[in-house]
Amino acid sequence: MAKAKRTLKWQRDPEGMRLRILEAAKQEFSAHGLAGARVDRIAAKAGANKRMLYYHVGNKDELYLAVLEGAYDKIRSEERGLDLEHLDPPEAIRRLIEFTWNYFLRNPEFLSLLQTENLARAKHLKRSTKVKSMHSPFVEMIRTVVRRGVESGDFQVAVDPVQLYISIAGLCFFYLSNSATLSVIFGRDLLAKDAKDERLAHMAGLVLAALTGRSEELLKIVKAPKSRAAVAQTV
Amino acid sequence: MAKAKRTLKWQRDPEGMRLRILEAAKQEFSAHGLAGARVDRIAAKAGANKRMLYYHVGNKDELYLAVLEGAYDKIRSEERGLDLEHLDPPEAIRRLIEFTWNYFLRNPEFLSLLQTENLARAKHLKRSTKVKSMHSPFVEMIRTVVRRGVESGDFQVAVDPVQLYISIAGLCFFYLSNSATLSVIFGRDLLAKDAKDERLAHMAGLVLAALTGRSEELLKIVKAPKSRAAVAQTV
DNA sequence: ACAGTATTTATCCAACGGGTTAATTTCTCC
DNA sequence: GGAGAAATTAACCCGTTGGATAAATACTGT
Structure with missing residues (x-):
């Protein structure tokens, strides 16, 4: 509340991040297919660092499966x-x-x-x-x-x-x-x-x-x- | 005919080679998509050197289009x-x-x-x-x-x-x-x-x-x- | 305030992959 | 039988890419 809102280098928001990653991944996988998808582009689109993908979801394949399951x-x-x-x-x-x-x-x-x-x-x-x-x-x-x-x-x-x-x-x-x-x-x-x-x-x-x-x-x-x-x- | 059939390092057959390349490329592209296809695998499957693809057809994209046109x-x-x-x-x-x-x-x-x-x-x-x-x-x-x-x-x-x-x-x-x-x-x-x-x-x-x-x-x-x-x- | 943990960043790297260069072998035609 | 063209090979180049490491930053409970 009263806590000073000094400019942070980044905000914490694990849930939001995960959602943004999955949404970005959906875009990327559907636009380029599995092999054509680029992990860096997903990270960029999600406004995240590449490492976040691995931290929150997993490697490229797990990310893809998560997207697929979400779609179904x-x-x-x-x-x-x-x-x-x-x-x-x-x-x-x-x-x-x-x-x-x-x-x-x-x-x-x-x-x-x-x-x-x-x-x-x-x-x-x-x-x-x-x-x-x-x-x-x-x-x-x-x-x-x-x-x-x-x-x-x-x-x-x-x-x-x-x-x-x-x-x-x-x-x-x-x-x-x-x-x-x-x-x-x-x-x-x-x-x-x-x-x-x-x-x-x-x-x-x-x-x-x-x-x-x-x-x-x-x-x-x-x-x-x-x-x-x-x-x-x-x- | 009578020409001595001494063991050659390779046979010449431009037409056959082109066909083998296109057939191999068709297999590869249909099995893995465009981005997933591997130029090296196509070459190997065609029993050819990678350089031959570029010599006979063109780069990956041209190869792909040639396959597509052939299919239609x-x-x-x-x-x-x-x-x-x-x-x-x-x-x-x-x-x-x-x-x-x-x-x-x-x-x-x-x-x-x-x-x-x-x-x-x-x-x-x-x-x-x-x-x-x-x-x-x-x-x-x-x-x-x-x-x-x-x-x-x-x-x-x-x-x-x-x-x-x-x-x-x-x-x-x-x-x-x-x-x-x-x-x-x-x-x-x-x-x-x-x-x-x-x-x-x-x-x-x-x-x-x-x-x-x-x-x-x-x-x-x-x-x-x-x-x-x-x-x-x-x- | 401090320790411990969760989240995020910056940077690196080894493998891969498409494409190129240059040399080698076969063919053709004179 | 030799010169030049066509076909083929081997080796290399270099940007990309998935993934990893380690350090920095924010949060939580005490």
């Missing part, structure tokens, strides 16, 4: 916040797709980290008992929604929830994580607002059309208040 | 070999999915290279006029097939061929390129024969159900002569 922890936690109970089945599936899409959009580092880890054939993830125990609630959510949909007559078939989960993730993931190369190949910016709206509409339409048997879903615009995205071209 | 060249060439003209539309789409799936399965390095390049936000690909001009024939093939399908009544809607192309690629790509992390998370081997069969069936079913409006497609087994893959679970 975050998405699982947000996933649990999605309540589909009170929605009718088609709307529930739509929400699920929208959530996945928006989460990936809002957290591009998560996509990069996944790519990096898969490039390493999940070598690090395998060592993480923590992540192994963090099951996505989505599989069970999908199972429930699909069951309700079949019972209500909205859905025609009881599709395997794991397959559907992977499909939804895949439709979103591929477009976003590969948007750079795809944009080059198609010669247009796939991350432009219109392109993203069009994509979301297509994905929701595809899945819902398959489940409901009403192909018209494929032509509907999901949520495009003003943008007149061309979802389907004229034949 | 190869898939485009195989894609062109797919003839869908004489097939009825649903079967044509099925073939398209099967081809994509099998190509990715047979060429895992292609998936890795794509991941690596996207991690680099297509920095290298953008410099390649070569790749930019190599358009996939699939988009036009899909456009034609969809048009035929709508005309014949097989398909209910004229979906955008670009979106469908990305969706098919995405369904296959995500499962395979992320099989490592997904396998850890689900606690089972997604690359096991049964799992792969089940996945192919699901993907084809999903897309065809959406296009035809016949959701039962989602339950069909595509090509599972003996494997009794459970495509859908009981409700």
